Amino acid sequence: MANKEIDVGQVNIEDIHWLMDILQSIDVGLIVLDRSYKVMAWNSFMENHSGVNATLIKDKVLFDVFPSVPREWFRQKAESVFLLKSSNFTVWEQRPYLFKFKNYRPITGSAQYMYQNITLAPLASVTGEINHIGVLIYDVTDIAVSKLKLEKANIELESLSETDFLTQLNNRGAWEQNLQAEFNRSKRSGHNCSVVMFDIDHFKNVNDCYGHPAGDEVIKRTAELLRETMRLTDIAGRYGGEEFGVILVDTTAEDSMIFTERLRKRIEAEVVRYAEDEIQFTVSLGVAELTEDCDDYKLWLERSDKALYVCKESGRNQSRMYLHSD
Amino acid sequence: MTTNILICDDSSFARKQMARALPKQWDVELNFAANGAEALELIRKGKGEILFLDLNMPVLDGYQTLEVILKEDLPAITIVVSGDIQDEAVQRVKRLGALDFIKKPVDVELVTQVLKQYGINIEEIDNAEETTEDLAERLEVDLDDSYQELANVAMGRAADLLARLLGAFVVMPIPCVKHIEISELEMAMQFIKSNDSISAVCQGFIGSGVAGEAMLIFDDASYEDIAELMKYDGEITETAQLELLMDIASVLCGACLNGIADQLDMKFSIGHPMVLGQHIHFDDILKGASTQWNELLSIEMGYKIENRNVNCNLLLLITEDSIDTLNKRVIDLFA
Numbered sequence: 001m002a003n004k005e006i007d008v009g010q011v012n013i014e015d016i017h018w019l020m021d022i023l024q025s026i027d028v029g030l031i032v033l034d035r036s037y038k039v040m041a042w043n044s045f046m047e048n049h050s051g052v053n054a055t056l057i058k059d060k061v062l063f064d065v066f067p068s069v070p071r072e073w074f075r076q077k078a079e080s081v082f083l084l085k086s087s088n089f090t091v092w093e094q095r096p097y098l099f100k101f102k103n104y105r106p107i108t109g110s111a112q113y114m115y116q117n118i119t120l121a122p123l124a125s126v127t128g129e130i131n132h133i134g135v136l137i138y139d140v141t142d143i144a145v146s147k148l149k150l151e152k153a154n155i156e157l158e159s160l161s162e163t164d165f166l167t168q169l170n171n172r173g174a175w176e177q178n179l180q181a182e183f184n185r186s187k188r189s190g191h192n193c194s195v196v197m198f199d200i201d202h203f204k205n206v207n208d209c210y211g212h213p214a215g216d217e218v219i220k221r222t223a224e225l226l227r228e229t230m231r232l233t234d235i236a237g238r239y240g241g242e243e244f245g246v247i248l249v250d251t252t253a254e255d256s257m258i259f260t261e262r263l264r265k266r267i268e269a270e271v272v273r274y275a276e277d278e279i280q281f282t283v284s285l286g287v288a289e290l291t292e293d294c295d296d297y298k299l300w301l302e303r304s305d306k307a308l309y310v311c312k313e314s315g316r317n318q319s320r321m322y323l324h325s326d
Numbered sequence: 327m328t329t330n331i332l333i334c335d336d337s338s339f340a341r342k343q344m345a346r347a348l349p350k351q352w353d354v355e356l357n358f359a360a361n362g363a364e365a366l367e368l369i370r371k372g373k374g375e376i377l378f379l380d381l382n383m384p385v386l387d388g389y390q391t392l393e394v395i396l397k398e399d400l401p402a403i404t405i406v407v408s409g410d411i412q413d414e415a416v417q418r419v420k421r422l423g424a425l426d427f428i429k430k431p432v433d434v435e436l437v438t439q440v441l442k443q444y445g446i447n448i449e450e451i452d453n454a455e456e457t458t459e460d461l462a463e464r465l466e467v468d469l470d471d472s473y474q475e476l477a478n479v480a481m482g483r484a485a486d487l488l489a490r491l492l493g494a495f496v497v498m499p500i501p502c503v504k505h506i507e508i509s510e511l512e513m514a515m516q517f518i519k520s521n522d523s524i525s526a527v528c529q530g531f532i533g534s535g536v537a538g539e540a541m542l543i544f545d546d547a548s549y550e551d552i553a554e555l556m557k558y559d560g561e562i563t564e565t566a567q568l569e570l571l572m573d574i575a576s577v578l579c580g581a582c583l584n585g586i587a588d589q590l591d592m593k594f595s596i597g598h599p600m601v602l603g604q605h606i607h608f609d610d611i612l613k614g615a616s617t618q619w620n621e622l623l624s625i626e627m628g629y630k631i632e633n634r635n636v637n638c639n640l641l642l643l644i645t646e647d648s649i650d651t652l653n654k655r656v657i658d659l660f661a
Contacts, residue, residue, distance in 0.1 A: 080573070084487045088576040089529075089599045094568050117598050138598065212521040212607060 029099075029116075029137030032123065035082070037062050037075075040132060049101040049114070068100060081120045081133050088120045092144045104139055115144035164238040166216060167223035175237025175245055176301075182235070182247050183297035186290050194256040196246040197304040198263075198285035201316040203242035206281060214274040215242075218281055221272050229263045245301070253289035253321045260285040260319035268317060284311035285319035329447065332357045332374030334365040334391070335407070336383040336500070338465065339472035340430065342660050344378050344407060345462035347432040349441075351450040352458050362386030366394055369402045376446065379424070381408040381415065382478060382500055392422035405440060407432060409475075409482035410498060412489045430479045431589060467660045469653060470503050473625060476656070477501035477642070480585025481627045484578045484640070488629065491577055492555040495632040502626040508619060512609050517628035517639045518543055525567065526602040526611055527575040531583050534592035535651035538623075538644035540583055542575040545637040546605055552636055567604065575599055578640050582627070586642070590655045621646040 032041035103109040162174035186193040207215040286308030307322040359365035381388030
């Protein structure tokens with residue numbers, strides 16, 4: 001019996017030996033902290049990346065050796081692990097790193113430092129109490145860098161593109177460039193030119209009642225009706241969510257009103273079918289002709305917006321010209 | 327004299343588990359109810375002298391049932407048997423006159439102990455035509471009911487942690503279990519509307535032949551109240567929101583998955599959480615997904631914080647190839 005116990009003991013020690021070995025060589029940072037944040041274990045990954053030896057940091061408070069570790073933040077997470085006996089995870093998007101380590105690939109890597117995901121795990125004692133926590137530090141630099149690059153590329157692509165994805169009209173940037181160009185042209189040539197701003201009345205209700213996909217369908221249909229109503233030379237754009245702009249070249253405000261009223265009536269008569277719903281909606285439109293006193297395209301646009309605002313104030317589903325008194 | 331026992335629970339699985347936990351040859355008449363309203367009817371007929379009452383039920387829940395019993399002074403000694411194990415839940419039912427509170431899953435020895443403690447006669451007879459044990463074994467159990475009950479217990483554990491993290495009472499509706507095609511997922515959601523602005527975090531899990539993902543879907547309108555509850559001062563920036571989201575996801579996903587695994591005597595490896603997106607819509611979550619699975623087992627668990635504008639949903643999605651294994655484990659529990 002006694003012999004057997006010794007045998008078991010020896011096997012355990014051997015087991016622990018290679019278990020320790022693999023914990024040492026694993027390419028993940030491993031730290032064990034006690035209740036007062038003293039370091040109990042510190043593996044090779046931590047030694048090599050931080051330059052601090054396990055023997056040196058053993059029994060020292062983590063924050064004393066690494067003042068750059070955000071103490072309050074870390075403690076808040078750790079305390080919840082002790083209290084709830086449940087792991088806490090953080091991702092690099094929250095905080096790029098806990099320890100400022102160099103990039104693992106200092107030559108070919110593009111990041112300055114190592115992005116880290118962190119797990120704080122409760123470690124139970126023999127009696128089931130949580131007196132220690134394990135901190136796992138994962139190097140996620142490559143993932144983070146790719147994601148950041150992708151996000152940047154998407155933003156660039158978006159701004160490079162001139163077409164609004166949903167409506168296939170000009171997007172806001174492209175349309176405003178057109179507006180500026182038409183402004184300059186009309187100023188030089190002295191030709192009439194008007195701008196129309198319009199939006200869908202109570203669009204939020206459409207989204208709330210029928211859902212976003214239905215709302216998208218309404219926006220798409222509005223753009224189609226707009227395209228069918230306008231002339232080839234007119235320039236239409238999606239200005240924002242449910243807001244559209246149209247530049248009517250060689251057109252006075254009075255003539256623009258013929259266009260806006262025609263569009264308004266077509267939209268009023270339209271029924272969009274989505275899933276099992278039949279959705280009816282209306283628009284309000286503001287018209288501003290470019291006049292001599294207007295010396296900035298932004299002011300011009302603002303005037304059409306003011307006219308639109310008056311429509312909204314006076315009951316919607318109508319179009320109005322900008323008046324100086326507005 | 328034969329005592330009338332009433333087991334009130336909406337889940338056929340939970341009713342069977344409770345019936346099995348009773349003394350095996352107890353001299354009693356066993357009655358069952360699927361909600362509080364049914365229970366009250368039976369109590370009024372004298373069929374519920376001792377009532378084992380679940381809290382989380384449709385039609386009339388456990389709290390409401392206790393209120394009626396108290397108000398009308400009905401002859402029922404009530405022991406609450408619940409997956410909602412928040413301290414506050416225990417306090418509330420005791421204030422409403424419940425004798426004691428037994429946590430789910432029910433511990434057989436604890437039931438006998440509680441009965442003895444309150445001096446309830448648990449004398450066994452051996453000449454009964456049908457023992458409580460025979461009757462319990464005869465009860466039919468519905469598989470989806472079992473999943474709902476497993477989820478309910480797991481959800482209760484997670485709610486308890488969340489309650490302690492936030493220092494608030496967590497209201498948990500009945501979990502929603504569905505077998506669906508992935509394309510129907512959005513439509514199938516009970517607690518999430520397609521036009522809600524949400525933030526989502528997911529964690530993969532695998533083990534014992536079962537794999538899937540746990541997703542925390544957080545209504546963006548909830549941040550202000552969550553920040554207050556977690557005593558987060560300062561501006562609620564995008565990063566601050568992510569902090570709060572991750573803290574809640576850590577607690578809920580882990581507790582719920584471990585809760586399911588424990589009940590089924592399984593072990594899961596749980597992956598590091600991944601942010602699926604902030605301020606997105608539910609349909610954005612699956613946009614980039616190229617899942618090979620058509621069918622999924624989906625368990626949706628809604629959490630709300632009492633008197634607060636906080637809505638978060640924990641969604642467990644389990645792959646088609648796990649379902650057989652899972653079904654076998656669940657059937658083993660009640661077979």
